[in-house]
Ligand SMILES: Nc1ncnc2c1ncn2[C@@H]1O[C@H](COP(=O)(O)OP(=O)(O)O)[C@@H](O)[C@H]1O
């Protein structure tokens with residue numbers, strides 16, 4: 001699918017970090033419409049940071065990011081607001097609003113951007129919760145949920161405004177293998193049925209092989225991309241032995 | 252078991268015979284003596300003889316690696332002879348690369364000077380942040396007022412209930428006790444002149460103008476100011492603020508504006524309760540001293556002046572604004588890590604109290620010139 005479809009995210013010559021510390025340098029890659037794109041790499045190599053640059057939460061030192069045709073890095077407020085409508089984000093630990101139940105969490109977002117009547121909003125929220133398999137947890141508080149449920153609820157919330165792109169930060173980290181497999185299943189299902197483009201940060205091999213169309217691999221020492229491609233190709237014939245080793249670990 | 256032995260073999264060369272044991276328990280004295288010797292003689296070739304070496308642990312390996320590193324930095328040669336193959340492998344799998352070299356200790360004068368400078372800089376920086384935040388907040392507050400339907404009134408009422416209604420008990424209790432104490436203290440002094448009845452004047456004046464607003468503001472700073480810092484700080488640590496941001500919701504409009512409005516609205520009302528309770532406290536003492544309630548309240552009414560009362564209440568509007576703003580600011584600037592939220596809450600209370608006193612001082616000067 002990737003060959004014909006268009007580029008929905010473009011990252012070009014991006015270098016950035018915190019303070020004077022460079023965390024990532026010379027990053028260039030594209031994400032195509034409709035694919036599941038994976039950013040992988042060890043802990044602390046800058047995956048979350050990469051995500052923050054892409055969604056405009058942090059500003060890189062140099063380079064460009066465009067999402068759905070909108071320049072993110074130096075966007076005007078109006079352009080950025082427009083870009084925000086095209087994507088949703090699931091943060092590493094969900095970031096659900098702790099003082100509200102799941103239904104209110106989703107309705108809050110709808111309230112902000114639409115002027116639907118309350119029961120329309122609740123129906124949409126309920127539909128989103130059903131989509132992630134949390135149909136009967138609408139009135140639960142985030143603190144009463146397990147880690148996996150919280151992450152799914154966060155996905156439901158990030159889908160509230162029908163985004164074209166979903167960014168997921170470590171959706172299966174800290175989950176048991178079964179829940180983690182369910183998460184992969186959910187990603188695949190949403191990708192097939194709703195044609196959402198996914199950018200997923202992860203380091204779980206099984207999940208990479210299950211969901212990924214393409215991936216890039218970051219490395220903490222060289223601070224840049226060490227491999228790009230389909231996981232099976234990288235496993236078979238990456239020119240970097242360390243990358244081959246990583247992909248063959250489980251096999 | 253052999254002990255360590257250091258010898259100069261020939262010109263510029265040093266040979267160290269390693270002891271049988273190099274572990275955490277015994278490496279310390281070797282460490283200092285070896286490095287002292289290395290610094291003195293700066294050998295061009297350093298040979299470690301490991302023939303007697305039997306036990307090595309992490310500390311021992313770190314010792315050997317440190318020597319190696321020292322020698323490399325000094326551009327001398329380094330070799331270990333008669334090393335057991337297993338130990339050699341252990342040594343090779345460990346490395347000291349990336350070890351932070353501690354900068355030389357500064358003299359205490361330089362340290363003090365540097366620390367003072369740094370502290371001064373961070374205070375200035377902090378004040379800059381506060382001023383720009385208060386400015387931003389003022390702007391957003393006004394633009395929110397222009398579009399009142401955009402204000403989150405549901406949050407406002409909940410917050411006002413929490414900061415106001417839930418604090419009535421403690422505010423009234425404290426007011427009552429302060430009134431009691433003030434009346435008792437001043438009655439003792441005034442009693443010497445037979446002027447107990449004028450205690451009422453003193454209580455009314457001091458409570459209306461200073462004590463009432465200040466005490467209530469302090470209560471609110473420690474109850475709500477710290478709570479706001481902790482709430483918003485927790486949201487920050489939980490990435491909830493990031494989530495708000497990527498949903499296009501401005502945290503200032505969304506979290507700070509309702510809180511500022513809530514405290515600005517509730518602080519004057521709480522102050523009224525506080526003052527009223529203080530008068531009752533004072534009346535209780537007066538009754539014990541044999542002055543009838545009728546006389547006491549009559550004196551109060553004679554002294555009580557609306558200008559004083561509203562002068563005091565006007566201050567509390569400003570106090571309320573600052574307490575909420577500073578609490579939220581500290582929350583928004585919460586750092587990373589487990590103790591960050593606690594630090595923010597503490598700093599919120601401290602900054603609030605300083606700010607309250609400063610603002611109170613400014614009001615005193617302004618009122619003086621206005622003749623209030
Ligand atoms: N807000 C921050 N300020 C300073 N350094 C940070 C901040 N966030 C992350 N870092 C540093 O950036 C590096 C990459 O972090 P991160 O992107 O979270 O890694 P990953 O998500 O791949 O585990 C880490 O070394 C981390 O300490």
Ligand SMILES: [Mg+2]
Pocket residue numbers: 047048049092169170
């Ligand atoms: Mg991360």
